[in-house]
Amino acid sequence: MLTYRYDHQVIQISEVANNDDFEFRIRIIREHPCLEAMKKVQQEFEHNRVYTDVLFYVYPNHEFHVIVRKDYYTDFVLELMKHRLLQQVEWVPAP
Amino acid sequence: MEQQAVWAIGIFLVIYALIISEKIHRTILAMIGGILMVGLGIVDQETAIHHIDFNTLGLLIGMMIIVSITAETGVFKYIAVIAAKKAKGDPTRILLSLMLITAISSAFLDNVTTVLLMVPVTFSITRQLKVNPLPFLITQIIASNVGGTATLIGDPPNLMIGSAVKELSFMSFIYNLAPITAIILVVYIPIFVWLFRKGMRTTDELKQSIMALDEKELISDRRLLRKCLIVLALTLLGFFTHQLLHLESATVALAGAFLLLLLSGEHMMEEALARVEWMTIFFFVGLFVLVSGLIETGVIARLAEQSIELTGGNLTATSLLILWLSAIASAFLDNIPFVATMIPMIQEMGNMGVADLEPLWWSLALGACLGGNGTLIGASANLIVAGMAGKEGHPLRFTQFLKYGFPLMLLSIVISSIYVYLRYLL
Known part of the structure; x- marks a missing residue:
């Protein structure tokens, strides 16, 4: 399974698994440059050809609710990593 | 019948069957099909080009x-989220709001563009509310075809009719077709609420999540938006006044498009x-030439x-x-080639002494546009x-749509028959 680590001073991330999705709650604490990076992640998934892979819902105070289809979990986490919203991503054996 | 006419019919029927x-x-x-008409000498290239309606193409x-x-x-997306918030996150109200947005948008944009814009937003909202998106998609399909009926630019059949009949201006389409489309939509609303009442349940918590959305974040480029809105307003003004200005609707649309390109960079x-x-x-180009073969050989006459x-x-x-034939044909065939064939036929009826062609044009427009449902x-x-629904894991089957679409289409044609009779024929 894929695990990730992030700087709690700049971003807060929580995730729960549902039937076919993972739901993320992401709050950007340090606006620069994380907010711009998060918007780039959003743009990436909103401009591709799949409409329901990763759905973004934006709330006030830089809060994002992100619904990620199970088959796009890795893509989403790696996209966060690509834009430096995560510090480390690692494959670890499933418990 | 002349040999050329037999060839023209043969080519037309084979191409139609293959379509x-x-x-x-x-x-x-x-x-x-168009190339065969020219290649076999049924129409010469000059005549074929003369039959291509550049007003339809330029407008599109x-x-x-x-x-x-x-x-x-x-x-x-911004408009859709605002509508969802105005509906207080209630799925039934959102279904109706998105249906009305689709209908109004379809009146001024082409139907395919409208649904391409609406479907992703629909997936997003229904996913958040955890409700089945199919009732939303079915109502939007139906609304796009009804809304598109209301104006000259709403649906290709109207565009083709408006382009072929110079007396029918942008305003005359609105004046004659918008009232009946509004009536049909009003009749559809309680039917939709009743048909889809079972799948419209969600929790208060999920409704609240819709209410808390920050819609302002959805506007990605405010400067560009201002320019787009100005150009859209000017273009619509141009459509409303194109006859006064002695401009074809294609000139108005192309002027708007290239003005926007000039402003946006x-x-x-x-x-x-x-x-x-x-x-x-x-x-369209191929069809115009294909039908020109039938016109030039006297088949249409x-x-x-x-x-x-x-x-x-x-x-x-x-x-x-014409109304019923167009509706039934358009339900099973592509309405564009059908209308392309019917236009010269109605014009020919005028040449044969039918004095008032107006009821026939509105019957064709109503049948061809509403029949699509x-x-x-x-x-x-x-x-x-x-296609989009299937790709995203929500297949919309032919029979499933038929169950809703066909009776609703018949109802709209019954209402249209009464309207055409009372307004033009009584």
Whole structure:
């Protein structure tokens, strides 16, 4: 399974698994440059050809609710990593 | 019958059958049909070019450019989220709001563009509310076909009729068709609420999550949005006044499109032009030439003659025949080639002494546009939505749509028959 680590001073991330999705709650604490990076992640998934892979819902105070289809979990986490919203991503054996 | 006419009918029927079979792309078939008409000498190239309606093509291209640039600003998502919030997150109210937005948008944009803009937002909202998106998609398909009926630019059949009949202005389409489309939508609303009442349950918590959304974040480029809104307003003003200004609607749409490209900068041009649906444009080109073969060889004139014989030249019977025939044909066939064939036939009826062609034009417009709701293959927008839904794991089957679409289409044609009779024939 894929695990990730992030700087709690700049971003807060929580995730729960549902039937076919993972739901993320992401709050950007340090606006620069994380907010711009998060918007780039959003743009990436909103401009591709799949409409329901990763759905973004934006709330006030830089809060994002992100619904990620199970088959796009890795893509989403790696996209966060690509834009430096995560510090480390690692494959670890499933418990 | 002359040999040339036999060839023209043969080519037309074979191409038509192949279009229905959907084995080969309709654009390739229409273009091959058109090329055969010229290649076999049924029409010469000069005549063929004369039959291509550049007003229809220019209008489509202009509007496609304007919409593709406007979509980049996120304004359509913004409107959908505002509607969802106004509906207080209630699924039934959101279903009706999105249906009305689709209908109004379809009146001013083409149906395919409208559903391409609405479907992703629908997936997003229904996913958040954890409700089945199919009732939303079905109502949007139906609303796009009804809304598109209201104006000259709403649906290709109207565009073709408006372009072929110079007396029918943008305003006359609104004046004659908008009231009936509004009536049909009002009749549909309680039916939709009743039909889809079972799948419209969600929790208060999920409704609250809709209410808390920050819609302002959806507008990605405010400067570009301002420019788009100004150009859209000017273009619509141009449509409303095109007869006063002695301008064709294509001139208005293309002027709007290139003004927007001028304002938004050259960097938008390549993408905006690439997003023009060239397959649709060439489909039209092929069809115009294909039908020109039937016109030039006198086939259309003979068909018109026989139709008049069948109805005894009675205007009421002819209008209702055109309305119902167009609706049933458009439910199963592509309405664009059907209308392309019917236009010269109605014009020919005028030449044969039918004095008032107006009821016939409105009957054709109503039948061809509303008929698209009959089946999933009745209109391009239906197929686009079904394709998108299937790809995202929510297949919309032919029979499933037929169950809703066909009775609702019949109801709309019954209402239209009463309207046409009371307004034009009584």
